[in-house]
Amino acid sequence: MSKYIISFLSGLIFSFGLTISGMTLPHKVVGFLNVFRQWDVTLVFVMVGAILIHSFSYFFIKKRASPLLDSQFYLPNKKNIDTRLILGALLFGVGWALSGLCPGPAIVSLASFSPSIIVFMLTMTLSSLIAHRVFR
Amino acid sequence: MNIIFDLKDCLMALLGGSLIGISATLLMLYIGRIAGISGIYLSIFTSNKADKIWRFLFIFGLLTGGFLSSLFLVNPFDSSFSPSLFQMAVAGAIVGLGTQLGSGCTSGHGVCGISRFSQRSIVATFVFIFSGVLTVWIMGV
Numbered sequence: 001m002s003k004y005i006i007s008f009l010s011g012l013i014f015s016f017g018l019t020i021s022g023m024t025l026p027h028k029v030v031g032f033l034n035v036f037r038q039w040d041v042t043l044v045f046v047m048v049g050a051i052l053i054h055s056f057s058y059f060f061i062k063k064r065a066s067p068l069l070d071s072q073f074y075l076p077n078k079k080n081i082d083t084r085l086i087l088g089a090l091l092f093g094v095g096w097a098l099s100g101l102c103p104g105p106a107i108v109s110l111a112s113f114s115p116s117i118i119v120f121m122l123t124m125t126l127s128s129l130i131a132h133r134v135f136r
Numbered sequence: 137m138n139i140i141f142d143l144k145d146c147l148m149a150l151l152g153g154s155l156i157g158i159s160a161t162l163l164m165l166y167i168g169r170i171a172g173i174s175g176i177y178l179s180i181f182t183s184n185k186a187d188k189i190w191r192f193l194f195i196f197g198l199l200t201g202g203f204l205s206s207l208f209l210v211n212p213f214d215s216s217f218s219p220s221l222f223q224m225a226v227a228g229a230i231v232g233l234g235t236q237l238g239s240g241c242t243s244g245h246g247v248c249g250i251s252r253f254s255q256r257s258i259v260a261t262f263v264f265i266f267s268g269v270l271t272v273w274i275m276g277v
Contacts, residue, residue: 006166007190011197012204014159014171014243019205019212021152022145027217031140033265033272040140042149047246049153050160054251057161062252067168074168075252076239081259088238089245089260093267095230097275100217102242103235104173106228107195111202112213119221120228127232128178135236 003069015108021046024109026100033097084135160248163194172244173198174235217277238264 022028023046031040066072096102099120101109106124109117160171167190169176176191183191205212219227235241238260240249245264249257 003167004190004193006162007193008197008200010159010163010171011194012201013155013162013197014173014194015198015201016205017152017155017159019152019201019209020155021149023149023152024202024205024212025215025217027215028145030217030272030277033268034277035269036137036273037277038138038140042140042142042145045146045149046153046156047250049150050156050247051153051251053154053157054160054164054247055253057157058164058251061161061165067164067166069166070168072168073164075170076254076256078239078256081256084237085239085256085260086263088234088236089263090234090267091230092234092238092241093264093269094271095227095232095234096242096264097268097271098230099219099224099227100215101227102173102231103177104198104241104243107173107177107198108202108205109213110199111206114213116218116221116224117213120224120231123225123228124232125178125181127229128174128236129181129232131233131236132178132182 006069014104017046017050018105018108021049024105026105029100029102029105030097156243156247157251160243160251164248170244170248172240172248174241175239175244178236234264 018024022042028040028042032043101120106117106120110121163169163171176194180188180191180195245257245260250261
């Protein structure tokens with residue numbers, strides 16, 4: 001049970017982090033990517049805040065044998081940099097720039113009931129499901 | 137090149153970013169999971185039953201936070217960047233494919249992966265920022 005409370009709380013805090021930092025505003029994201037014209041540096045501060053806290057906490061967490069409410073840590077096994085990773089990241093960046101959205105802010109923004117968010121979520125879900133089938 | 141720096145925005149970003157770091161910390165410390173949203177979200181559809189519940193609750197937390205934010209914050213979703221529905225549909229499809237091929241998005245690679253000093257995540261983050269910058273440059277916002 002407490003495992004589920006942690007998941008919910010974690011999702012809740014994550015979404016407040018996104019809305020408070022302005023990352024549910026696509027123009028802030030596109031502004032960050034607009035390095036050659038009008039570079040909006042806000043996103044850099046989001047990354048710095050998140051990475052400072054989590055790299056510090058992870059330094060201590062990784063010394064533990066297991067998490068507090070489970071028997072093991074679930075970390076990716078892949079270590080090598082392959083074509084799939086590069087190609088996937090290249091594509092992701094294009095979609096991120098075209099919409100100013102990535103999966104987190106898109107899900108949080110469903111609360112706005114905006115048609116463009118709903119359309120984005122639909123095609124994102126469908127294409128992930130298809131890609132998951134084809135490539136796994 | 138012009139730099140837009142708004143002190144209030146950047147302080148809020150630092151605060152919001154810290155919340156994201158705290159969220160990722162909670163998930164890793166308590167249940168040993170990476171707060172990678174594309175993965176958590178898709179696995180609601182694809183993982184086994186026992187694994188679905190915590191994933192669903194995390195996403196439900198995201199949605200709840202979105203609703204609460206729209207009640208208590210000033211215009212959290214009111215953006216001046218509004219592409220056509222067609223462009224959003226294409227973007228969604230590319231993001232879905234890209235996150236599956238690349239095993240993650242801004243949260244999984246950009247925040248959690250970099251915090252674990254994962255080489256794959258550091259490379260992925262540089263690559264998607266690079267292709268994002270290139271796309272915006274070509275798009276000409």
